[in-house]
Amino acid sequence: MSSVEEAEVVVLGWWISMFTSRVRIALAEKGVKYEYIEEENFPDNESLLLLKHNPIYKKVPVLIHKGKPINESKIIVEYIDETWKEGYSLLPYDPYLKYQAAFWADYIDRHIYKGTRMILDLKGEEMEKGVEELLGYLKVLERELGEKPYFNGESFGFVDIALICYYNHIIAYATLGTFSIEKHCPKLVIWATQCMKRESVSKALPDPNKIYDVLIEYRKKIGVED
Amino acid sequence: MSSVEEAEVVVLGWWISMFTSRVRIALAEKGVKYEYIEEENFPDNESLLLLKHNPIYKKVPVLIHKGKPINESKIIVEYIDETWKEGYSLLPYDPYLKYQAAFWADYIDRHIYKGTRMILDLKGEEMEKGVEELLGYLKVLERELGEKPYFNGESFGFVDIALICYYNHIIAYATLGTFSIEKHCPKLVIWATQCMKRESVSKALPDPNKIYDVLIEYRKKIGVED
Secondary structure (H helix, E strand, O other): OOHHHHOOEEEEEOOOOHHHHHHHHHHHHOOOOOEEEEOOOOOOOOOHHHHHHOOOOOOOOEEEEOOEEEEOHHHHHHHHHHHOOOOOOOOOOOHHHHHHHHHHHHHHHHHHHHHHHHHHHOOHHHHHHHHHHHHHHHHHHHHHHOOOOEOOEOOOOHHHHHHHHHHHHHHHHHHHOOOOHHHHOHHHHHHHHHHHOOHHHHOOOOOHHHHHHHHHHHHHHHOOOO | OOHHHHOOEEEEEOOOOHHHHHHHHHHHHHOOOOEEEEOOOOOOOOOHHHHHHOOOOOOOOEEEEOOEEEEOHHHHHHHHHHHOOOOOOOOOOOHHHHHHHHHHHHHHHHHHHHHHHHHHHOOHHHHHHHHHHHHHHHHHHHHHHOOOOEOOEOOOOHHHHHHHHHHHHHHHHHHHOOOOHHHHOHHHHHHHHHHHOOHHHHOOOOOHHHHHHHHHHHHHHHOOOO
């Protein structure tokens, strides 16, 4: 019998994937034990396990709970929050506060990845445009954070999970695009430092230096880096 | 005092917008009375009211509830479901069923619009590719519907609302791209006919002939139609 059939909770993931980190943080925050299975040849070759449990998108992360697959990181985090209700809630109960959390998590997924791709795939002036665009999105998020310790107020939650998983990637992109996050978004840096103090977060995020190496390797492959 | 300040519930919308229809259907299903304000010069010029209540995206629909704005159609429908709890629920309570609803509504928004745009903006063989792509997505949805009357089973809900708002648009695209929905997706046609029997739906959807006229006008403007 494989571990997928034995374990009640399984995560199929990929070490560098920010979306995988989201699921790991949410499970850790809820104190849920799980079996982690790394997709070893992702994204070039998906495992049969992944193809079976995410036939539509063929992407990590997948949460498998009692044999049933759950796909798409934000939806997985919401599922985790509603399934394991003990401890504090990652999403607020109040419908308007919950709406705000859903809105900003959606904003993060629409923009941050797009901004980083422009830096990753381009060079020179075009890359600088990507830096400007990414910083523009981050500044909107910094305004939304304002003086609060976390996005929804006093406690770490849904929007924090959505954004912090990009943070070490953004550090790598800051090296690549030679910009300072601290100079442009000082409050986000303070917020990130607070988030990183949580074991759930620090254990789930990949090392920025390793991310940087992967970015450089990719840039060499597509011919925008010598 | 303007109607926005007087009314407890206001919808800012645009007659042809499928996303506006979603909000109107959800409110009608819940029996919530609201003031409807048409964005008269959208999308060329947004009203000051829209800019004030959706400064990030500047798009319809916006729900204004007790003066507070709620943006993004799927998130608005979820807000409506959680705020007006009387009557039946649009989203299931069970976390796994709720996950499935969120997954398929997300699938619809990722793919259907993209498929229709390929038909709208292109001609000849490229347009035919758009038709194939759109039909491919619809067939996935038809498989997911299977023999159920509605996407989540016996009752009209979140995924039905997400998809039915595209239906009259798809009818217009079927005329434009000369394909038959019934031939490729007979179960979706039966499902849509059932949905249309609901006053909440039939009153909220624009006339396919009017949609078709707008599509033709747009195609002439961008030079793909004589």
